[in-house]
Amino acid sequence: xxxxxxxxxxxxxxxxxxxxxxxxxxxxxxxxxxxxxxxxxxxxxxxxxxxxxxxxxxxxxxxxxxxxxxxxxxxxxxxxxxxxxxxxxxxxxxxxxxxxxxxxxxxxxxxxxxxxxxxxxxxxxxxxxxxxxxxxxxxxxxxxxxxxxxxxxxxxxxxxx
Amino acid sequence: xxxxxxxxxxxxxxxxxxxxxxxxxxxxxxxxxxxxxxxxxxxxxxxxxxxxxxxxxxxxxxxxxxxxxxxxxxxxxxxxxxxxxxxxxxxxxxxxxxxxxxxxxxxxxxxxxxxxxxxxxxxxxxxxxxxxxxxxxxxxxxxxxxxxxxxxxxxxxxxxxxxxxxxxxxxxxxxxxxxxxxxxxxxxxxxxxxxxxxxxxxxxxxxxxxxxxxxxxxxxxxxxxxxxxxxxxxxxxxxxxxxxxxxxxxxxxxxxxxxxxxxxxxxxxxxxxxxxxxxxxxxxxxxxxxxxxxxxxxxxxxxxxxxxxxxxxxxxxxxxxxxxxxxxxxxxxxxxxxxxxxxxxxxxxxxxxxxxxxxxxxxxxxxxxxxxxxxxxxxxxxxxxxxxxxxxxxxxxxxxxxxxxxxxxxxxxxxxxxxxxxxxxxxxxxxxxxxxxxxxxxxxxxxxxxxxxxxxxxxxxxxxxxxxxxxxxxxxxxxxxxxxxxxxxxxxxxxxxxxxxxxxxxxxxxxxxxxxxxxxxxxxxxxxxxxxxxxxxxxxxxxxxxxxxxxxxxxxxxxxxxxxxxxxxxxxxxxxxxxxxxxxxxxxxxx
Ligand code: SF4
Ligand code: SF4
Ligand code: FES
Numbered sequence: 164x165x166x167x168x169x170x171x172x173x174x175x176x177x178x179x180x181x182x183x184x185x186x187x188x189x190x191x192x193x194x195x196x197x198x199x200x201x202x203x204x205x206x207x208x209x210x211x212x213x214x215x216x217x218x219x220x221x222x223x224x225x226x227x228x229x230x231x232x233x234x235x236x237x238x239x240x241x242x243x244x245x246x247x248x249x250x251x252x253x254x255x256x257x258x259x260x261x262x263x264x265x266x267x268x269x270x271x272x273x274x275x276x277x278x279x280x281x282x283x284x285x286x287x288x289x290x291x292x293x294x295x296x297x298x299x300x301x302x303x304x305x306x307x308x309x310x311x312x313x314x315x316x317x318x319x320x321x322x323x324x
Numbered sequence: 325x326x327x328x329x330x331x332x333x334x335x336x337x338x339x340x341x342x343x344x345x346x347x348x349x350x351x352x353x354x355x356x357x358x359x360x361x362x363x364x365x366x367x368x369x370x371x372x373x374x375x376x377x378x379x380x381x382x383x384x385x386x387x388x389x390x391x392x393x394x395x396x397x398x399x400x401x402x403x404x405x406x407x408x409x410x411x412x413x414x415x416x417x418x419x420x421x422x423x424x425x426x427x428x429x430x431x432x433x434x435x436x437x438x439x440x441x442x443x444x445x446x447x448x449x450x451x452x453x454x455x456x457x458x459x460x461x462x463x464x465x466x467x468x469x470x471x472x473x474x475x476x477x478x479x480x481x482x483x484x485x486x487x488x489x490x491x492x493x494x495x496x497x498x499x500x501x502x503x504x505x506x507x508x509x510x511x512x513x514x515x516x517x518x519x520x521x522x523x524x525x526x527x528x529x530x531x532x533x534x535x536x537x538x539x540x541x542x543x544x545x546x547x548x549x550x551x552x553x554x555x556x557x558x559x560x561x562x563x564x565x566x567x568x569x570x571x572x573x574x575x576x577x578x579x580x581x582x583x584x585x586x587x588x589x590x591x592x593x594x595x596x597x598x599x600x601x602x603x604x605x606x607x608x609x610x611x612x613x614x615x616x617x618x619x620x621x622x623x624x625x626x627x628x629x630x631x632x633x634x635x636x637x638x639x640x641x642x643x644x645x646x647x648x649x650x651x652x653x654x655x656x657x658x659x660x661x662x663x664x665x666x667x668x669x670x671x672x673x674x675x676x677x678x679x680x681x682x683x684x685x686x687x688x689x690x691x692x693x694x695x696x697x698x699x700x701x702x703x704x705x706x707x708x709x710x711x712x713x714x715x716x717x718x719x720x721x722x723x724x725x726x727x728x729x730x731x732x733x734x735x736x737x738x739x740x741x742x743x744x745x746x747x748x749x750x751x752x753x754x755x756x757x758x759x760x761x762x763x764x765x766x767x768x769x770x771x772x773x774x775x776x777x778x779x780x781x782x783x784x785x786x787x788x789x790x791x792x793x794x795x796x797x798x799x800x801x802x803x804x805x806x807x808x809x810x811x812x813x814x815x816x817x818x819x820x821x822x823x824x825x826x827x828x829x830x831x832x833x834x835x836x837x838x839x840x841x842x843x844x845x846x847x848x849x850x851x852x853x854x855x856x857x858x859x860x861x862x863x864x865x866x867x868x869x870x871x872x873x874x875x876x877x878x879x880x881x882x883x884x885x886x887x888x889x890x891x892x893x894x895x896x897x898x899x900x901x902x903x904x905x906x907x908x909x910x911x912x913x914x915x
Contacts (some may be wrong), residue, residue, distance in 0.1 A: 209512055210332035212511070213910070220497070221495075222489065222494075222495025222498065222511075222520075223491075223495070223510075223511040224495055224496060224497055224498035224500075224509070224510050224511045224519070225495065225498040226511070226773065227498065227500055227511040228499050228500040231500040231501045231502075232499070232500065232502050253384075308824055
């Protein structure tokens, strides 16, 4: 019957209020506020959206609408090893789709999700400028070129602790 | 205003600078099809996202087709609204929209009155190429007591969003996601019942597809009527009689009170009663409460809360519970007429006919979707048994009548039953903006001044503007009255009260444009506000026809107090006819 109850640490709320203040609590600055918040917290869970909505005096539905419209915003924390698969034209033509499919299968997650143990997250990228190496996969700062579905298991093994 | 000349098809005409091609064409009597566009200027709505492109026209000198709704005319402009290129483009656009739309028209709740379906018929669509490429969304259907949301049918016109955000300032809805997955809904895709939605139904009233519809309860009524163990009674709200005829092809503003009563009797209801009776009762309770507060206030009581706000609109109640919980002591505690009726029916009337509460089924016919939600609130149940069992909207009643093969236009007129069917002119005007406060003023005036009214109608309280202010002379005391319809307007008056700027003694609030006659359960007006105005006229004409036009003179109300309630605001009245409100705002918990 009532809206979601939000739980946040006091210092996080203060930080969010500070960010909103930097942009004069202007409703028109929503995207910038969300950017800055994501930079600070790493992701934008419901709690953060609720505080931003209140501070900027925008409906929560609208904030959520913006977060889900732009692919650079995420509502789940990135994994310890964020995996990005390039789906730019060159990579796509060279089978990035199959590689992506294999990652999904092995990790049992969809794009935009993080594994239960918080280790890996999966996202897609537009061209990273390494078309010569297509298809390209990045894990954290490390780049893998000419990845084939068969190679996925070996790559993931590198991160087994 | 600067005038410019344009040529549309073969018509040359002068229009005001800034006029859209669509409106210029309309002025020349030329129809251009639209889907996403929605213009209702007199309630402040001008929605032209330019999204669907079905209104595409050819403008000479331009390479691309232009959306007529979102393109301004220019001096000397030549427009072709039906070249083969235009017709072809419209078809392709429509095929594209339909490739991402479910095909279960046969059993869709909007079927027969759906803008999208009508457009497909109009454009003669016979095939839908490209379906294999569309990744149709598969959202779960969200069923609340009032509204059903089937987002797979959403065509992203975003009309609902405009109604919820701009007209109502509720902000329950926003577009989310993108591409084939885009849809409109509450934050985090929560169920609408968990959102700040008020169930005003204004989004449903404008959705061009089956994405947003009322929760249909006609089956429940059929089952109740078919059950020999049940006594089934019905109450009809004032606004229903002024709109039901539209569903049977009658012009807007046709009053069908008598035919409606006959239809209900033919359907097999055991007693046909009138919510208007309960509206008279509301005036007795709310009016007395108001005079009580006013007298205290005038005697310098600092505790008493002013102004008093009406409480008969359940969407409005939901609105302040969510958005202004700190002010929940200000509205009258009087229940809505629907709930007063249910409460009296299941006590006083049930005793009279010697039927157990559990065996009496109270059905109400309402112009409203919020009443469906209201009826299932826990405060309005006794041992789990609701005072009002089933609520149908005007549209659903029309469906039921059609299922019984009755043609409203051909039915003879008949009268409501006694005792809960007798009402006054004061009660019928509850259906329009300004009506509740006018009805209350008629009674308050006579009780306060001890004199009878020289003239019964208060023209200063009538009108269509979103916020109105008027004053009434009560024996030298100037009673200041505020009126708002539409929740955005209500919000302004509330902000004033909160800031201590409000001068009013009493305020009437209705959530829907025009009052209940513009409710979310009424026949669809397809963005034509003239229909709302015609219904308002119909309601006032019913008031004029009534012999008794003041609530406190209703003989059956007088009898109800004598036999059962005692007097207004008595212990029994409080128990059966009043309520209390809850804080339903969201709070940020800090851990
Ligand atoms: S739910 Fe209906 S009114 Fe809202 S955007 Fe979709 S089609 Fe339009
Ligand atoms: S019913 Fe009213 S408040 Fe609820 S979503 Fe629709 S327009 Fe908004
Ligand atoms: S009606 Fe003009 S773009 Fe939709």
